[in-house]
Amino acid sequence: MDSPVFKLEKVVRSRSEEEMQDFEGPLDLILFLLSKNKMEIQDISISTILEQYLAWLEARKMMDLEVASEFITMASHLMYIKTRMLLSIEDEEAQTEMDALIQSLEERRRNENYGKIRQAVKRLEPLGEFGRNIETRPPEPVEHGKIYEYKQEPADLVLAMAEIQNRAERRLPPPRTAFEAIVQHEPYPVESKAKEIVSRLKAGGMTRFLLLFRGNRSRSEVVATFLAVLELCRACIIHLAGSETDCTVKQEQELPEELKF
Amino acid sequence: MENMDMKEIESAIEGILFASGEPVQEERICTALELDKPTVQQMLQKLMDYYAYERRGIRLLHMEETWQLCSSPDYADIIRKAFEIRKPAKLSQPALEVLTIFAYYQPTTRAYVDQIRGVDSSYTVGLLLERKLIEECGRLQVPGRPRLYRTTKNFLRAFHLTSLNDLPEMPDLITEGQMRIGDNGEIIDPDAEMAEPAEEETTEEETQSEASDDMDTE
Amino acid sequence: MENMDMKEIESAIEGILFASGEPVQEERICTALELDKPTVQQMLQKLMDYYAYERRGIRLLHMEETWQLCSSPDYADIIRKAFEIRKPAKLSQPALEVLTIFAYYQPTTRAYVDQIRGVDSSYTVGLLLERKLIEECGRLQVPGRPRLYRTTKNFLRAFHLTSLNDLPEMPDLITEGQMRIGDNGEIIDPDAEMAEPAEEETTEEETQSEASDDMDTE
Numbered sequence: 158m159d160s161p162v163f164k165l166e167k168v169v170r171s172r173s174e175e176e177m178q179d180f181e182g183p184l185d186l187i188l189f190l191l192s193k194n195k196m197e198i199q200d201i202s203i204s205t206i207l208e209q210y211l212a213w214l215e216a217r218k219m220m221d222l223e224v225a226s227e228f229i230t231m232a233s234h235l236m237y238i239k240t241r242m243l244l245s246i247e248d249e250e251a252q253t254e255m256d257a258l259i260q261s262l263e264e265r266r267r268n269e270n271y272g273k274i275r276q277a278v279k280r281l282e283p284l285g286e287f288g289r290n291i292e293t294r295p296p297e298p299v300e301h302g303k304i305y306e307y308k309q310e311p312a313d314l315v316l317a318m319a320e321i322q323n324r325a326e327r328r329l330p331p332p333r334t335a336f337e338a339i340v341q342h343e344p345y346p347v348e349s350k351a352k353e354i355v356s357r358l359k360a361g362g363m364t365r366f367l368l369l370f371r372g373n374r375s376r377s378e379v380v381a382t383f384l385a386v387l388e389l390c391r392a393c394i395i396h397l398a399g400s401e402t403d404c405t406v407k408q409e410q411e412l413p414e415e416l417k418f
Numbered sequence: 419m420e421n422m423d424m425k426e427i428e429s430a431i432e433g434i435l436f437a438s439g440e441p442v443q444e445e446r447i448c449t450a451l452e453l454d455k456p457t458v459q460q461m462l463q464k465l466m467d468y469y470a471y472e473r474r475g476i477r478l479l480h481m482e483e484t485w486q487l488c489s490s491p492d493y494a495d496i497i498r499k500a501f502e503i504r505k506p507a508k509l510s511q512p513a514l515e516v517l518t519i520f521a522y523y524q525p526t527t528r529a530y531v532d533q534i535r536g537v538d539s540s541y542t543v544g545l546l547l548e549r550k551l552i553e554e555c556g557r558l559q560v561p562g563r564p565r566l567y568r569t570t571k572n573f574l575r576a577f578h579l580t581s582l583n584d585l586p587e588m589p590d591l592i593t594e595g596q597m598r599i600g601d602n603g604e605i606i607d608p609d610a611e612m613a614e615p616a617e618e619e620t621t622e623e624e625t626q627s628e629a630s631d632d633m634d635t636e
Numbered sequence: 637m638e639n640m641d642m643k644e645i646e647s648a649i650e651g652i653l654f655a656s657g658e659p660v661q662e663e664r665i666c667t668a669l670e671l672d673k674p675t676v677q678q679m680l681q682k683l684m685d686y687y688a689y690e691r692r693g694i695r696l697l698h699m700e701e702t703w704q705l706c707s708s709p710d711y712a713d714i715i716r717k718a719f720e721i722r723k724p725a726k727l728s729q730p731a732l733e734v735l736t737i738f739a740y741y742q743p744t745t746r747a748y749v750d751q752i753r754g755v756d757s758s759y760t761v762g763l764l765l766e767r768k769l770i771e772e773c774g775r776l777q778v779p780g781r782p783r784l785y786r787t788t789k790n791f792l793r794a795f796h797l798t799s800l801n802d803l804p805e806m807p808d809l810i811t812e813g814q815m816r817i818g819d820n821g822e823i824i825d826p827d828a829e830m831a832e833p834a835e836e837e838t839t840e841e842e843t844q845s846e847a848s849d850d851m852d853t854e
Binding site for chain 1: 654655656657658695697704705706707708709712715723724726727729732733735736737739740751752753754793794795796797803804805806807
């Protein structure tokens with residue numbers, strides 16, 4: 158790794174300038190070194206940072222500048238951590254020291270960023286004065302047609318149908334085919350079923366709803382029976398009472414000559 | 419506001435008129451500018467003349483004691499054009515589903531759509547009617563006489579179709595022998611249609627003729 | 637619209653802007669007037685300059701690809717007096733801080749704002765959303781899929797900015813190698829971003845190369 162050298166003028170100058178300078182303290186210097194090395198705080202490589210930190214101290218000494226004691230202290234601290242790490246990888250104490258360093262670096266950086274944001278707020282805030290002094294106006298009423306322009310692909314229809322079918326399959330029961338018969342096919346005439354039901358009620362009196370289906374041999378016959386019950390109810394010829402599970406059927410009035418289904 | 423010159427007063431009035439979407443009472447302008455009515459009226463008139471004379475895109479309307487800015491009728495067509503440029507919309511998934519069912523099973527009823535989708539589609543059907551993507555075309559001759567719907571020309575346009583024959587072929591489409599209505603409004607008997615080679619299997623055809631026999635005879 | 641002269645075009649644009657009230661896309665004006673973008677932009681700029689130079693009661697705002705008329709801030713007090721309205725409240729310091737973070741780091745998450753400020757910002761974020769100064773713009777593709785926010789057109793208007801490039805420069809902003817997400821959803825490598833000279837002016841560019849030279853040579 159080629160050891161980068163840092164612009165000392167900047168470092169020196171920074172001490173004389175106002176707030177928020179790069180190397181106010183050792184932590185700032187470490188943060189700077191981290192960013193120059195494109196290193197995350199968590200992935201700190203103590204060797205690299207230490208070398209560069211010492212190089213910086215050395216350079217300052219060569220320029221005959223006074224180096225603040227806190228920078229020296231930090232150097233010894235970094236060296237301490239590195240030594241412990243060299244001695245044993247599993248050194249918990251060194252790890253704790255390292256964690257503490259990382260924590261203070263993060264805290265430092267957070268403060269720095271927050272400081273920058275507060276600076277930026279100061280610059281942005283006056284601009285907001287403009288927005289407090291203007292008014293916009295609502296749109297003029299324009300008549301919009303209700304006819305929308307749609308742009309769809311024919312394939313959208315296929316996809317929509319696939320979705321419908323997909324959902325229908327997931328919705329079992331009842332299967333969709335069960336209804337086909339209701340809507341379309343009527344191999345068992347509903348009318349004759351109705352007559353059958355009425356004559357059965359006449360003969361046997363009140364019965365249970367489910368019993369009406371006893372003996373039905375096909376699905377279409379069940380459907381026809383069911384439709385006949387519905388139609389008879391509608392015409393107030395029979396009356397259904399009770400609950401979902403226990404439902405009784407009784408005749409209310411005579412079956413008229415020409416009941417149309 | 420004695421420290422304002424005429425031009426500034428005019429601009430201030432313009433600002434007031436602009437900020438209000440509605441007609442502005444002369445009184446308001448008088449109060450805001452601390453000017454008497456004749457002066458304000460004079461300024462308003464001047465502003466009105468300026469817009470008209472310079473043929474600006476804005477006009478000032480005077481209605482009794484109120485004044486209102488509006489866009490110039492000279493550019494009404496262009497303005498309308500600017501607003502009518504809308505990105506063609508996309509149909510929502512429910513709307514697309516309902517429309518698909520109508521497209522393939524037309525003419526058919528809302529009840530049939532509900533049955534296939536398993537949910538109530540009345541809102542969506544209303545929407546498609548309003549957007550002129552489907553239209554009513556008679557009633558089904560069954561109890562309750564439910565309305566029949568079919569797709570419109572607008573539908574064909576939205577999907578870049580020349581005719582319903584261009585509808586993409588649908589795999590496993592269950593045609594259930596429901597009566598259909600032809601383009602010219604005549605009722606197509608499903609059986610007659612079945613007699614054509616069609617995609618239906620023979621068994622299906624038999625069941626259907628059986629069904630219609632039942633209907634006819636009993 | 638080859639039969640229109642420049643003045644008529646300007647007026648037509650004024651009419652469109654007035655009628656809209658809301659920000660109008662350049663595209664819309666181009667299509668309505670059948671003019672190309674550079675011409676329309678030039679006309680809009682001319683109109684904007686005219687309002688400002690003549691100190692009219694109206695101003696034209698340019699926000700990204702859109703333009704909007706508003707009342708002139710010069711007459712804000714008079715306009716407020718006319719309608720008996722109060723000056724809108726200033727944003728609180730926390731709201732400004734949160735807004736600033738979103739403005740400079742956008743798109744970013746609330747967690748990032750919290751992290752910088754060291755406090756929970758959910759209330760303030762809600763407030764800025766309500767005021768339409770920020771808006772949601774997708775989710776970060778990390779576990780938990782946190783929402784991303786960015787500033788709105790409303791923000792640009794309120795701070796009189798044409799685009800985010802007009803934001804005041806932030807002092808020495810370190811992007812900290814946080815991954816950012818571009819407009820098209822791709823992840824921007826902060827290093828690569830730093831390497832680009834971006835929209836900086838020449839002097840700025842020089843300073844930067846100077847800085848990097850120092851690093852390399854000394």
